[in-house]
Amino acid sequence: MSKFLIEGGYPLNGTVRISGSKNAALPIIAAALLTEEECVIHDVPDITDVHIMAQIIRDLGGEVDFENNTMKIRAKVLYSHEILTEDAKKLRTSILFLSGLLARKGEARVVFPGGCFIGKRPIDTHLRAFEDLGAQVLSSENVIHVVTSGLKGAGIRLLEMSVTGAENTIIAAVMAEGHTEIRQCPTEPHVQDLCHFLNSMGAKISGIGTNILHIDGVPKLHGTTHTVTPDYIEAGTFIIGALVTKGHLKIENINPDHLDILWVYLEEMGAKFTLTEDAVEVFPTENLMALKKVRTSVFPDFPTDLLAPMAILLTQAYGISRVFETMFESRLNYIVELEKMGVRAEILNNHEAIIVGPATLKGTTVTSWDLRAGTAMVLAGLAATGTTEVSEIKYIDRGYENFEEKLTQIGAKISRIE
Numbered sequence: 001m002s003k004f005l006i007e008g009g010y011p012l013n014g015t016v017r018i019s020g021s022k023n024a025a026l027p028i029i030a031a032a033l034l035t036e037e038e039c040v041i042h043d044v045p046d047i048t049d050v051h052i053m054a055q056i057i058r059d060l061g062g063e064v065d066f067e068n069n070t071m072k073i074r075a076k077v078l079y080s081h082e083i084l085t086e087d088a089k090k091l092r093t094s095i096l097f098l099s100g101l102l103a104r105k106g107e108a109r110v111v112f113p114g115g116c117f118i119g120k121r122p123i124d125t126h127l128r129a130f131e132d133l134g135a136q137v138l139s140s141e142n143v144i145h146v147v148t149s150g151l152k153g154a155g156i157r158l159l160e161m162s163v164t165g166a167e168n169t170i171i172a173a174v175m176a177e178g179h180t181e182i183r184q185c186p187t188e189p190h191v192q193d194l195c196h197f198l199n200s201m202g203a204k205i206s207g208i209g210t211n212i213l214h215i216d217g218v219p220k221l222h223g224t225t226h227t228v229t230p231d232y233i234e235a236g237t238f239i240i241g242a243l244v245t246k247g248h249l250k251i252e253n254i255n256p257d258h259l260d261i262l263w264v265y266l267e268e269m270g271a272k273f274t275l276t277e278d279a280v281e282v283f284p285t286e287n288l289m290a291l292k293k294v295r296t297s298v299f300p301d302f303p304t305d306l307l308a309p310m311a312i313l314l315t316q317a318y319g320i321s322r323v324f325e326t327m328f329e330s331r332l333n334y335i336v337e338l339e340k341m342g343v344r345a346e347i348l349n350n351h352e353a354i355i356v357g358p359a360t361l362k363g364t365t366v367t368s369w370d371l372r373a374g375t376a377m378v379l380a381g382l383a384a385t386g387t388t389e390v391s392e393i394k395y396i397d398r399g400y401e402n403f404e405e406k407l408t409q410i411g412a413k414i415s416r417i418e
C-alpha cells in the first residue's frame, strides 16, 4: 500500500503543464473499438485507469501501443464480447465498452463496474438508452449482458444527466441505422471531446455542447488522429494548490472556458490571477474571503470533481463557507479528515457541510477516500505545518498523471513510500 509523505509550508512556484483529461481519454479509448482502422490519440494521461482500458482492448483482441502519452489503438478483429476481469471490475469506465461491443459484435457481457465509492452509481440511464436503440438487456446484476440484432436510431430522453450514460448512448448511436436525438445530454468538456473524436472518425453528430444532440447513423467509421482536451479538474487542483501555499504559479495547457465558474468564485474570494488564451497565472494572495455557498452541478456549473480541492481553499478563507454536493451521497468524507488536521467544520447531512476559516492546518495521518478527496488531502498537506501522511493513494494514481513529480518540480516536498 503506497502513501504520500508531505512536508507542508513550501509555496508552489514556477510553471506546470496540464495533462490530457482522464474523463475524456477513457470514453475516447472505448470508442476506438468502433473502427477496424487505427486511431492515434495524443495527450492521453499515463494513469492506472488508462492502462486498464488499454488492457481490456488487448484482451478483446485489439492492438494497443502506449508511449509518450500517445496511444495507438487498432481493433481490427475483436475475438470476444466479454469483459469479466478483476481489473475491469475496479473501473467505472469499463461499462463504456458496452456500446462499442453492441455496435461491433451485437452482444456484450461486462462485469458490473466499480470505481470510486462516492455514492449510489446506478446504470439505469445507460441500459434504458440501449433499449431505446433496439438492444435487449438480458441481465444487469453482477454481469451486464446486452444483445441486439441491429441498433436503430431513436428519440432518447436520458433519465439522468449522467456523463458516462450519455457517452455510452452516443457511442451506440453513431453507427445505429437512422437518426437519433438525445435529449438531456450533459455538456461536460469530456462529452464534447468524445463527440469531436467520433466526428473525426466520420460520425455525424450535431448540437455538440448543447443538451440536445442529433446523430445521423453511418454504416462505417474510419481511423483518425485526435488530441485529448486538457484536464480542467487537474488544472483546478493546481490553481488551488498555488493559492493555498501562497505560491506564484503559471498553469499551462488549459481552456479557460471550461472553468468559468471557478474564475467567478475566485474573484469573489479575492484571489489574484490572470488568464490568457490557454494559461492561468496565480499570484500569492493574502486574506481570501469565504464563499456563502459552493454548489455542484452539471457543466458549466461547479464540477463535483473539484469540490473537495475547493474545500481546502475554503479552509484558508475568512468566514464560514458552505459546500453543497448535489450529485453523490457519500462524497464529503474528506471533511472528517480535515477536522483531524485542525479545521472547524461540520457535516450537516449527506450533501452539505460548513467550513470555518481561516484554519491553521496541522500535519497528521489522513486517508484518501476517493480520487478527488485524495488530491484534496495532498493540497491540505502542502498548506499544513509539519508532515502529513496520506494513505490509499492508489485512488490518486488512477486519475492524476505524475502527480508527485509535477508537484516536486514546482517546489513541493512530497515523497511516496511503499
Ligand code: EPU
Residues within 6 Å of the ligand: 023, 026, 092, 093, 116, 120, 121, 122, 123, 124, 125, 126, 159, 160, 161, 162, 163, 164, 165, 190, 304, 305, 327, 328, 371, 372, 399
Ligand atoms: N445516475 C443515475 N442513473 C444512471 C447513472 C447515473 O441516476 O444510470 C445519477 C447518479 O446517481 C449521479 C449522477 O447521475 O447522481 C451522475 O453519476 P454517474 O455515476 O453517471 O457519473 P459518471 O457519469 O459515471 C462521471 C465522471 C465522474 C464525475 C461524474 C459527475 C467519468 C469517467 N466519470 O461519472 O468523475 O464525478 O461524471 O460529473 O467521466 C472522477 O473523475 O473522480 C469522477 C468520479
